[in-house]
Amino acid sequence: MQSSEPSGDRLEAIARTIESDSSPVGIDAKKTHVLIIHALEQIQERLDRMEDRLATLSREGARHPTPGDDTDES
Numbered sequence: 299m300q301s302s303e304p305s306g307d308r309l310e311a312i313a314r315t316i317e318s319d320s321s322p323v324g325i326d327a328k329k330t331h332v333l334i335i336h337a338l339e340q341i342q343e344r345l346d347r348m349e350d351r352l353a354t355l356s357r358e359g360a361r362h363p364t365p366g367d368d369t370d371e372s
Contacts, residue, residue: 304312316333318326 316325316330
């Protein structure tokens, strides 16, 4: 599993992207939120594709049982 926190060059790149000298907290809140929302949209799109693929594989598996799979109890 990947670390949940960026490090090194990636961390510095993100910090430079959202920093703002004119903000009392040192970051541009609007830009930060736009980046977060964009990342969440990308995650959602990826999840949607994965769910679609899983549903397709499940349907295909139901039509093509595994050889030797005796699901008939009679």
